[in-house]
Amino acid sequence: MSQAVVPDLRNCSDCPIRHRAVCARCEPTELALLEKIKYYRRYSAGETVMWAGDHMDFVASVVAGVAALTQTMEDGRTQMVGLLLPSDFVGRPGRSTAAYTVTATTALTMCCFHRGPFERMIDTTPHIAHRLLEMTLDELDAAREWMLVLGRKTAREKIASLLAIIARRDAALANAAQGRGLVFELPLTREAMADYIGLTLETVSRQMSALKRERVIEITGSRQITVPDMDRLLLEAGDDSDGGYLN
C-alpha cells in the first residue's frame, strides 16, 4: 500500500518537479510553499494507484518508475491511453475525480501535491500555469501521434513504434550516450504492451519474435531489449520523420 513520506530535502533534489515539471522558474518563496504541500507515495509493480471515478485530492508527478493510464469497457476490453514516465504529471487541476485508472507497472514513486493549495498556487503563479499548459500540449501531441499508430499501423509497425518510444524516452532520461547499440529494460508485460497498441498479447509475442528473428532487436530474458540500429527500428515503425520531439 501507499505510504506518505515526510518531506525530505535530499530526496527533493531528485524530484523532477523541481527540475522540469512545475517549478523550473519558481522563486524561493514559491518553492518553500511547494515543499509544504508535497508528499511522496510509493507503489509496487502491479498495484493500482487509483480507479477511474475515484475521488482524488491531489495532483502528482512521477519521480521514479512507470505507471499506465488505462480505460476499460464493461466487457473487459482495455486500452492504455498514456504511459507515465519520470517527470510526467498526473491529475487535472480543477477536477476532483480521476478520469482514468492509474496502475504502477514497475515500482513507482510519486510526488504528490494537495490539490486545493496547488490550484491556488496556479492562480497566483503564472509560470506554473504556463508550464502546465506546455506539458499538457506535449501530452496531447503524444496522444495524437498514438492515434495514428492505433488507427493505421500494422501489428509489426505498432510494436516497432512502441519500442521506439520507450527506447527514445529511456535514452533521453538516462544513458544519453548510445554509441550505436541502445539497451533498455521493457517496463511492460506483453499484456500491457498489447493494451497499449490495441493488439492481443499473442500477437505482441509473435511480432517480438519476428523482429528478433530478423535482427531488428535482440531480446535477453524477455524484458531486456537491445536495439543495434535505431534507424532500422524507426523504419520498421513506419516513421517518416525521425519521429522525435524529445521535449
Next chain:
Amino acid sequence: MSQAVVPDLRNCSDCPIRHRAVCARCEPTELALLEKIKYYRRYSAGETVMWAGDHMDFVASVVAGVAALTQTMEDGRTQMVGLLLPSDFVGRPGRSTAAYTVTATTALTMCCFHRGPFERMIDTTPHIAHRLLEMTLDELDAAREWMLVLGRKTAREKIASLLAIIARRDAALANAAQGRGLVFELPLTREAMADYIGLTLETVSRQMSALKRERVIEITGSRQITVPDMDRLLLEAGDDSDGGYLN
C-alpha cells in the same frame, strides 16, 4: 460573460472566442487588444488550411463550419487526429510550425490572432492561459477517449461512437431541444469518417447500411442522419457511461 463595449460588436458577437475560448473574463482593455490582433479567414469545403510543417504565424478559433486535423504516413495512410467544431482552438502558443494538416470539411470560418501579440497577451493575462489550459485538457480527454475507440472497438462500435460524438456536439451547439428524434447533418464524407475511425470507406459504408437496416439510425440522402433513440446508439457504441462530458 463580459459586457464590455468594444469595436465591431456585431462581427465579434459571432466569434466564439468572445464567449468560450479565450476572453470570457477579459477586461475591456484586453478585449480591445484582442480586437486589434484578430482577423477572419474563410475556406470552402475540401480546402486545406495548412499543411503539417507549414510556418504558422497565427493561432485561431473556429467560428463556423468543421475542420479536420490529420496526420499522413509516407505511403498515404491517413489518420484524423481531431475534429474541429465551432469554438475549438487551433495552433499552439510557442510553436511556429503546424504539427498537423488542417483541412476544411465544410465551409469554414476561423477567427485568427497574430501569434506574437497573442503570446504576449497570454503572458500578461493569467486567465487566458488558464482558459487555454482547460481547453487543452478537454482536448486531451477527447483524444484519449478516441484511443479506446481506435484500439479496442469493432467497426460497428466505431461508427456508432462517431455518430454519437457528432450528434452530441451538434445538439450541444444548436438544437438543444431533441424531443426523442435527433436530426443532424454529417459534416464528413465516408472517406473522412474512415480516416477518423481507422477503417476503410467501404467498411464505413457497410456498417452505416447495417445500422440503417436495423433501425438504429435513419439516413436521408447519405448525409442527413436521424437518431430515433440516442440510448440505443450509445449502446451500439459500447459506451458504458453516458459517455458525455459536453464541457
Next chain:
DNA sequence: TCCTCTCTTTGATCTGTGTCAAGGTTAACT
C-alpha cells in the same frame, strides 16, 4: 532441489475487415 505461479512462446484454426471491382446516386454545370 523441487514446486508453483506468472509470464511468455508457439501452433492451429477462425473471422472481421481490407482489397479489388463494378455499378448506383447526387449535384453541379453546359
Next chain:
DNA sequence: AGTTAACCTTGACACAGATCAAAGAGAGGA
C-alpha cells in the same frame, strides 16, 4: 435535359490478427 465528376453502395475474395489451446521459461518459496 444531358454530361460529368465526385461520392456512395454492394459483392466476392483474401489475409492480418484474434481466438483457442498447450507447453516452455523464470523467479520465488518450501
